[in-house]
Amino acid sequence: EAGVTQFPSHSVIEKGQTVTLRCDPISGHDNLYWYRRVMGKEIKFLLHFVKESKQDESGMPNNRFLAERTGGTYSTLKVQPAELEDSGVYFCASSPGQGRQETQYFGPGTRLLVL
Amino acid sequence: AQSVTQLGSHVSVSEGALVLLRCNYSSSVPPYLFWYVQYPNQGLQLLLKYTSAATLVKGINGFEAEFKKSETSFHLTKPSAHMSDAAEYFCAVTRGASKIIFGSGTRLSIRP
DSSP, X not given: OOXXXXXXXXXXXXXXXXXXXXXXXXXXXXXXXXXXXXTTSOEEEEEEEETXXXXXXXXXXXXXXXXEOGGGSOEEEEESSOOGGGOEEEEEEEESSOSTTOOOEXXXXXXXXXX | OOEEEEEOSEEEEETTSOEEEEEEEXXXXXXXXXXXXXXXXXXXXXXXXXXXXXXXXXXXXXOEEEEETTTTEEEEEESSOOGGGOEXXXXXXXXXXXXXXXXXXXXXXXXX
16 A cells, blocks of 8 residues: 655745645545644644645645645645745645544655755 | 653663652643654654553563553553663644644653
């Protein structure tokens, strides 16, 4: 069974440009999450999809970030326009169900550097 | 609100020595606690999780953690360190329906 995959693995862009990150969850997992780790700080929750609906987007930092999950399969996270402080590692995770005891399976992350 | 604190951003042990990574939690409800590991250039991998079934939880690669309510702790241990254990380790707790709250991470180095 394939795990969570993320594309690209690395991205280097200039301030003001747009970047789109993609996440493919484990097949059959209705729940998809985005997290990020900025410059050696804690890994922080961004948002949670259940199928195509946003269940919790309380961690999205501002309106420069747009997450979508059309069709309830893969998800994209767009940053437009990117700022220097957006640099970090963006992780995606998925789980079959939701709940505090549920295991979330993480992808390898996308390393974003904004210059 | 639920949170975790990891004591020590960097721990170094000799190969074959005991590994002890410390984590304390804060929770107003019975917590669900996790340890994740990130090996170099890889994603986060679940080591083990506590869901109230047993206080001593065994995970992968010889790691285990003990839930101690009286000390609000969930320390991670391994009796004998191996070079391949070098990685960053994260203690975590869930908040709300599914949000994971991570600690700041502890980088484990193994000396030959």
